[in-house]
Amino acid sequence: MAFEISRRKYFLFHYLQNCQVFKALAKLQGIRGYIYYMKAKEEGWRARSAFKFLQIDEEFNIFDGFKRVVDLCAAPGSWSQVLSRRLYLPANLSPASRGGDLPLIVAIDLQPMAPIEGVIQVQGDITNAHTAEVVIRHFDGCKADLVRQHTLFSTPWFMLMFLAAASCFSQVYQFL
Numbered sequence: 001m002a003f004e005i006s007r008r009k010y011f012l013f014h015y016l017q018n019c020q021v022f023k024a025l026a027k028l029q030g031i032r033g034y035i036y037y038m039k040a041k042e043e044g045w046r047a048r049s050a051f052k053f054l055q056i057d058e059e060f061n062i063f064d065g066f067k068r069v070v071d072l073c074a075a076p077g078s079w080s081q082v083l084s085r086r087l088y089l090p091a092n093l094s095p096a097s098r099g100g101d102l103p104l105i106v107a108i109d110l111q112p113m114a115p116i117e118g119v120i121q122v123q124g125d126i127t128n129a130h131t132a133e134v135v136i137r138h139f140d141g142c143k144a145d146l147v148r149q150h151t152l153f154s155t156p157w158f159m160l161m162f163l164a165a166a167s168c169f170s171q172v173y174q175f176l
Helices: 002-016 020-029 032-043 049-060 078-093 129-138 157-165
Strands: 068-072 104-109 119-123 146-149 172-174
Touching: 032 049, 049 078, 068 078, 078 104, 078 119, 104 129, 119 129
Parallel strands: 068 104, 068 146, 104 119, 146 172
Antiparallel strands: none
């Protein structure tokens, strides 16, 4: 019973989050989600979810040593922005990696996204074999160091198994 009530509150919260009335109330009451929404807009992030990824990286240093990264279901691109700012931009500014040893970040989604510096964007369906072949071509047949996928519920298990069978990814991280 308690689970059902909390689940209803969760869905109601996410439904109301898109309403103008909720945004006005949130601004007055200081609801946490709206605060991060405003902070993301002020700092130039595409969505507040960027702060989740930054917190995960600060706590676990998940980006150390990664040169090839795939971002599945990437739109609107806030996590790709984090990857770009944490991997690509520091390496691009470093004189040691100017020779072409820059990290490679590939973002895949059905929806088009605005360009992000250092990110190759592929507009396609991740359940389509052609899309996986495009990613493999970008990596010249090498494995990816990190695959970022925000939830298992939007990606069928068979696609993850296909990607592993294609030997194009060495690690898959799921972030809920």
